[in-house]
Amino acid sequence: METILIVDDEKNYTLILSAILEEEGFETLTANSGNEALEILKNSDVDLVLTDMKMPLMDGIELLKNVKEKDPQLPVIMMTAYGTVEKAVEAMQKGAYSYILKPFDNESLIVYVKKAVHMYAVVKENRHLKNSMSSMYSFGNIIGKSKPMQDVFEIIAKVAPTSATVLIEGENGTGKELVAKSIHFNSTRRDKPFIAVNCSALSENLLESELFGHEKGAFTGAVSMKKGRFEMADQGTLFLDEIGELSQSLQVKLLRILQEKTFERVGGTKTLSIDIRIIAATNKILKDEVKKGNFREDLFYRLNVLYIVLPPLRKRAEDIRLLTEHFMAKYAHERKTGVPIKGMDQKAERLFYEYKWPGNVRELENVIERTMILCPGDIITVDDLPHNFKENAYNALHLNGIPANAKLSETLINIEQQMIKRALKISNNVQAHAAKILGIGKSGLNQKIKKYKLDINSKK
Structure with missing residues (x-):
């Protein structure tokens, strides 16, 4: 159950908001000042801060600054009256998720809250993934399972x-x-x-x-x-x-x-x-x-x-997915659309594996950072990737080194076998993952493995 911290010096507002949000299935904590809110944040896990803009001693913007110092990705929604909309815009520029006007419409409030909480849930999931990866496949900030x-x-x-x-x-x-x-x-x-x-x-x-x-x-x-x-x-x-x-x-x-x-x-x-x-x-x-x-x-x-x-990245292709997820989690906070990224589609993922990555991990990080900022939806597609990367990745798909007298059927069979072997190697012989890389079903992959009598336990 997600927890929302409600901050307002008017106790009636905190009571009303608590009732509305608890009816929607949220757990709520309340504070009547900025300092009280900061004390609660020290001792409680919170998924969203919903705060009034105008409060004595510590106003909403100062509270926002303190919250962001503790956790830059924790969403903060500002509540403001018509007279302080300019301040609310300033808060948005300083990292607030959004603002709502008092008196507010309950349905609009709930929509804003659910979006913000959902976004932070993805952030937390990515953090968990990053921590899991760090414990399994990292030394310091170096990532790799190959x-x-x-x-x-x-x-x-x-x-x-x-x-x-x-x-x-x-x-x-x-x-x-x-x-x-x-x-x-x-x-x-x-x-x-x-x-x-x-x-x-x-x-x-x-x-x-x-x-x-x-x-x-x-x-x-x-x-x-x-x-x-x-x-x-x-x-x-x-x-x-x-x-x-x-x-x-x-x-x-x-x-x-x-x-x-x-x-x-x-x-x-x-x-x-x-x-x-x-x-x-x-x-x-x-x-x-x-x-x-x-x-x-x-x-x-x-x-x-x-x-x-x-080793260069092209020599450890099985680390590409791990690195991609790591950098997607790292740059999730740079998205300003409010729409969290859920993942990458098969066509885009295939280009990541086909590309030779001359700039290695640094280049991969750069591509992910740019894509995370510019992608409008929740799934990264080929259209969202930087133009130069796409052009170079498509060039990597071109067939080179095929003899002029090669027979089409033999060549295609050889290419198909090589692609299956590579996908299995990249996926550490997990057939469901290999099938996804190849863009085919798991049963189809299984049939081809049997057809070509491929040794899926081979490390070559």
Whole structure:
């Protein structure tokens, strides 16, 4: 049973509203001031706050602000008289679900309340799903149930308690910084700083100053002493992203720090000692960069004490549904239509599996965020997806690599078998899910499995 908190300094209104809403099957709590309402929220689970706009000491807008700080997605409906409609509009801009005018029509009130409560029920369900997924298939904020990701979680769990240097390799968007943070926040240094630097974002001179700091007067514009990221990360973790972009001269300085745990600020002579853990990441294959002469071999071996490779999303397609649900829950609050998203239709879901995701998890998150904002209905369809994504996903459906002398019947049979195998792999051999991906019935899928004598227990 959903619980509604009614807030009004006029006790008659709280009594009347309680009676109306309890008749509709809701449980109600009442408060005659904003402060009393906040106390109730501390100790009770509430699905909707229905508050008067004009109250002494704490008005409706101030109460709204406090409610949103506690739970940004908890819906708040404002009750207001004609004279304060402007304030109600202001409340909507600050996150109120809606407002109703006093004296109100009971039927309209009930419609607003039911919509808001239904929306929050979806939010809570998504939170529960997210929490369930987090406990089953995540490490920190990294989501994945595929074998490659479970292997990554296992390595993180072993690596985190140590102080060893870690090298993370993976394509852009695979979550290298998330892995670095997971290692830090599961280590003995978790209460100390986590400092990140992107080695490709600054010129060599600026990066040197950023990393090591500088003394006053070290160069034009150095009007005061500045601590670098190494000093700022003392006792904690320094994350060096895109380490493969580091210049040869900075590679030498980094090697010295790894070996001796000492350095000097730019323009300084005083040797400083530090105690930090270094985690480096790159979208390149550093072994190849060493062979090309772009990266020092001795530095590579210093960084490569513990090695983690993050798989691209196209190599862990079975995580796509899990990630999609995770990001849909994350961005549910950004929808301003008041219509909660229930899911995605088969055609849209198929494009998610066919697409190669060159931008990996970061690109998937971006597509979901945009779609959640723009989708007008409660089911995501192909029409709701971003144009560029749709165009690229449809291109992925085109048949490539088929020999010119291929026979149509043989080719179609081969393609059908490959699609069935892929759907079974993605769904972890759950035939109902695989059938949904393929857009056919479960019995139809079963017939095809028997026809082609497919081994559904095969991991290939």
